Amino acid sequence: MNSQPKKQNKAIKKDNQLSSISNSIKPKKNHDKIEIDDELPDHLTKAAVPNGKLRNKLIKQWKHKLASQRAIDDYKNYLLPQDSGTIELENDLERTYRLRQHDIKEAIGISTAKKAFSLNVDRGLTSLAYTPDGRNLSFTNQVGKVASFDPTLGRLNCEINLNELCTDITYLHNSSMMAVAQKKYVYIYDNQGIELHKLPDHIEARRLEFLPHHFLLASSGNTGWLKYQDTSTGMMVSQHRTKLGPTSAMAQNPSNANISLGHQNGTVTFWTPSTPYTHVKLQAHLGQVKALSHDRHGKYIASAGLDGTVKLWDMRMWKELSSFKARNQIKDIRFSDKDMLAVGWGNHVYVYDDILKYSSNGESPSPYLTHHFPGVGVNKLAFCPYEDVLSVGHSAGLTNLIIPGSGEANYDSLEADPFEGKGARREREVRQLLDKIQPDLITFNDDILGSIHLKTDNTNPNAKTPNLRPDDDGQFHDDMGRSKLKKKMRGRNSSTKKYLSRKRKNVIEPTQLALKAKLAKEKANKDKEIALKSGNLKQSSPSALDRFTKKSN
Amino acid sequence: MHPFAKQREYSRAVIASKMDRMFAKPFIGAIECGDGVYGMARDSARLGVVATSGAMGELAIHDVPTRQTLLSVPNAHQGIVSSLAFSHTSKSLRGDSRLLSAGLDKHVRMWDANRSTDAGDDAGLIDEEDATAEQKPLRTWTANAGVNCITHNLLHPTFATASNAIQVWEEARTEPVETYTWGHDNISALKFSPTEHTIMAAAAGDRSISLWDTRVAGGSIGRILTPFKMNDLSFNPILPTLLLSAGEDHNLYLWDIRNMGGGAIQIYKDHVAAVTSCDWSPTGQQIASGGWDRTVRIWDKNHGRSSDCYHTKRMQRLMNVQYSLDSKYVLTGSDDGNLRIWKARASEKIGQMDARERDRINYRDSLRERWSGVGEVRQVERRRNLPKAIRNASKLKKTMVDSQKTKEENSRLHTQAGQTKPKSEKKKSVIKEQT
Numbered sequence: 001m002n003s004q005p006k007k008q009n010k011a012i013k014k015d016n017q018l019s020s021i022s023n024s025i026k027p028k029k030n031h032d033k034i035e036i037d038d039e040l041p042d043h044l045t046k047a048a049v050p051n052g053k054l055r056n057k058l059i060k061q062w063k064h065k066l067a068s069q070r071a072i073d074d075y076k077n078y079l080l081p082q083d084s085g086t087i088e089l090e091n092d093l094e095r096t097y098r099l100r101q102h103d104i105k106e107a108i109g110i111s112t113a114k115k116a117f118s119l120n121v122d123r124g125l126t127s128l129a130y131t132p133d134g135r136n137l138s139f140t141n142q143v144g145k146v147a148s149f150d151p152t153l154g155r156l157n158c159e160i161n162l163n164e165l166c167t168d169i170t171y172l173h174n175s176s177m178m179a180v181a182q183k184k185y186v187y188i189y190d191n192q193g194i195e196l197h198k199l200p201d202h203i204e205a206r207r208l209e210f211l212p213h214h215f216l217l218a219s220s221g222n223t224g225w226l227k228y229q230d231t232s233t234g235m236m237v238s239q240h241r242t243k244l245g246p247t248s249a250m251a252q253n254p255s256n257a258n259i260s261l262g263h264q265n266g267t268v269t270f271w272t273p274s275t276p277y278t279h280v281k282l283q284a285h286l287g288q289v290k291a292l293s294h295d296r297h298g299k300y301i302a303s304a305g306l307d308g309t310v311k312l313w314d315m316r317m318w319k320e321l322s323s324f325k326a327r328n329q330i331k332d333i334r335f336s337d338k339d340m341l342a343v344g345w346g347n348h349v350y351v352y353d354d355i356l357k358y359s360s361n362g363e364s365p366s367p368y369l370t371h372h373f374p375g376v377g378v379n380k381l382a383f384c385p386y387e388d389v390l391s392v393g394h395s396a397g398l399t400n401l402i403i404p405g406s407g408e409a410n411y412d413s414l415e416a417d418p419f420e421g422k423g424a425r426r427e428r429e430v431r432q433l434l435d436k437i438q439p440d441l442i443t444f445n446d447d448i449l450g451s452i453h454l455k456t457d458n459t460n461p462n463a464k465t466p467n468l469r470p471d472d473d474g475q476f477h478d479d480m481g482r483s484k485l486k487k488k489m490r491g492r493n494s495s496t497k498k499y500l501s502r503k504r505k506n507v508i509e510p511t512q513l514a515l516k517a518k519l520a521k522e523k524a525n526k527d528k529e530i531a532l533k534s535g536n537l538k539q540s541s542p543s544a545l546d547r548f549t550k551k552s553n
Numbered sequence: 554m555h556p557f558a559k560q561r562e563y564s565r566a567v568i569a570s571k572m573d574r575m576f577a578k579p580f581i582g583a584i585e586c587g588d589g590v591y592g593m594a595r596d597s598a599r600l601g602v603v604a605t606s607g608a609m610g611e612l613a614i615h616d617v618p619t620r621q622t623l624l625s626v627p628n629a630h631q632g633i634v635s636s637l638a639f640s641h642t643s644k645s646l647r648g649d650s651r652l653l654s655a656g657l658d659k660h661v662r663m664w665d666a667n668r669s670t671d672a673g674d675d676a677g678l679i680d681e682e683d684a685t686a687e688q689k690p691l692r693t694w695t696a697n698a699g700v701n702c703i704t705h706n707l708l709h710p711t712f713a714t715a716s717n718a719i720q721v722w723e724e725a726r727t728e729p730v731e732t733y734t735w736g737h738d739n740i741s742a743l744k745f746s747p748t749e750h751t752i753m754a755a756a757a758g759d760r761s762i763s764l765w766d767t768r769v770a771g772g773s774i775g776r777i778l779t780p781f782k783m784n785d786l787s788f789n790p791i792l793p794t795l796l797l798s799a800g801e802d803h804n805l806y807l808w809d810i811r812n813m814g815g816g817a818i819q820i821y822k823d824h825v826a827a828v829t830s831c832d833w834s835p836t837g838q839q840i841a842s843g844g845w846d847r848t849v850r851i852w853d854k855n856h857g858r859s860s861d862c863y864h865t866k867r868m869q870r871l872m873n874v875q876y877s878l879d880s881k882y883v884l885t886g887s888d889d890g891n892l893r894i895w896k897a898r899a900s901e902k903i904g905q906m907d908a909r910e911r912d913r914i915n916y917r918d919s920l921r922e923r924w925s926g927v928g929e930v931r932q933v934e935r936r937r938n939l940p941k942a943i944r945n946a947s948k949l950k951k952t953m954v955d956s957q958k959t960k961e962e963n964s965r966l967h968t969q970a971g972q973t974k975p976k977s978e979k980k981k982s983v984i985k986e987q988t
Contacts, residue, residue, distance in 0.1 A: 437564050
């Protein structure tokens, strides 16, 4: 009796020291077993994969996938402990949008409050941009003032006057280089303000986007051309003619590096460098598209038009999620890392949280925070990465607003490190170049890489792939309205048909007649069946008088 | 948080596969051994000790890491020394090492192979004179005819020779214990199984592969006839049932010795001329083979196409291919009289590595494996720049094989349905099974 509980204890006992060491440095026999108790999915059953060897391999891969997903979940739970925070209400009657910036500043710490500063710039700002780590901010304006500075340290990197119209600015892969869209061409400057390159191919560019993982600088503007230049090699990668006139808005999808362009006629188009035509053309607005912004996960896009509406689109279904009207002309919209949407219109900035859950029912959504710039027009918005700061470029300069909960609270120093020094920045530059993704890998559907190409029709390799399109009911039809391909293959018919088709019209044989009658009967039955199926013919219910009708043979 | 994870990993995999190709320098060095290397044997007890023999009756024992000659006998036999084998009796696996040589002069001779470069033996130095001093064989046996091959039992002091018959000898006796024949004309390969110590396999000029068991009266336990002659045989050191044969028809065949009549269980096709030698890696997972096309090919056990191909401008037809005991190197003996040393994994770094470097290499290898079927990784992994002669020969071979296939297919299409059925390559590898 005594021995049994002891035995159980032995079984439960686990070598804690051994299990605390990661698998990669342990001998294989001591690896922690992947314990997956889930039921096998349908595509891994014995019926689906008869080949045992392959099946075992697939099951192993599936288990590994589940295990790694669990590890990711653990990682999220234990290693991303920081909550991005928000404004907490004390009762139901309080509204966050009644809070003013000075109320917020009083309530938060000094170091954060310091980040909300204002800068007076002559003739205002046209554009502003942050580095991916959020340490450096650069701006430009219509008389050619370009500056780059570190707002936390208050250190100015450079300040130059170009004395011509500058419409957009963006940093390249780090703070050491920035591209400016000037009146005629795009120029690249270093962080001391020295001109490094002139890009004469980018004529009259008005909007710039830099794809940091691909080292691609994309520009579009008055000419209606979208041009991609590789900033690591200097090569022009591709040039696409949009054929839609001057581009009025541009944004990049941070999850798949597609570029979306907004046009004068209210359409939004989506581009990749390898395809010379647009993947999707979205009629988003009635007038010009003023601004576009993607959420961080690349599932949604927000568009703002001259018609005064802001629309949210689900890019998986290509459906409008919601739309609402602003009271004045919208200048810019911007998603934050935590999916808050900032809308700049007239001399106001409205920030909406939970905007993705909002469904338009006539009412405008209630804003999370608002800010009013008396007598000053808002031009451009930019959220600071890893900070709760929204930078607003307006006609009098620059103002930083504190938006609690707008920024990502946990940073991964392997991706972007706000606290990195000079050595780390150089190291990162090398890593970035080694990990550079080729422009060909930018695809509209980002699941393509490494997936299996499925043939449309595996049964008959000689069959032409049917050009079927879905109609409104979801049924597939080709241009002629047929849902199936006609069997075109010529072959030997059945012996009966051959016998009947012999050209001996003057000879009437009883067997032939009987065969013909049989075929006709079969055909009639078939037709009846089809008619019954389609609903054209109703099955008559059996009646008592049926017994008197003459039965056909 | 981590966008483009897939694309970034793929880009890293492309770089990893390119780096792997960049570091692929398999050739390490060569040891000159006279006019040609016709026989080769590896010492199963000492790492890096290998014996070679030539056509003029000479034989030598080399220490591969130091490239030193431990023993050199210029006139061991009259004429060609066709085959060599090391002998370790179970009592003295460590200490007593003997080399058996067999020649076409009907003699089998035993030589003292104890000399080594180890410390304590004249402070690690080999006296040149000592190595070349006139050597006398410890023993001599006389076979019934010129001996083609010799194989030694790994456990017992028993060895077998093959001429037109198989003779089993015990080291203590002067006459053969057993003589087996099955109407052979000429036996080209004979091997003792390293795991089942009584089993032997032999390949003969009558296109047969036969299995022999010394426990059975008469010896024979069955044989098969194949379409082409086999030049060499090798038992898998880990799985006793697997037997590999190197064919005259440019292919290697893997057999299950329990069911040889059922056909080969794997065919390895990439050589463009007769394969003369094959050897399993001691892990039982890889195969090295060499042949008349002057290339060495490395194969995975489960894959029918070679994973790598080694060649040099000067290497002539290969007679012998052997893995080293630690399965890290491949030794080849060729017609040009050189013993060549190759890495078994072309891009492997030899020598000490610090933990970070090893981690990086492991990471790159896992990336390569994961993405091996995709796009550029696949291209880089599969591309091998081969000498023009090999390339042209493989093109020609492909044309010939294709046209043969087309011909068979056409003749099948023009016969009545169901009359002829296509036969699988594996089934074609056996013509007849005899017991």
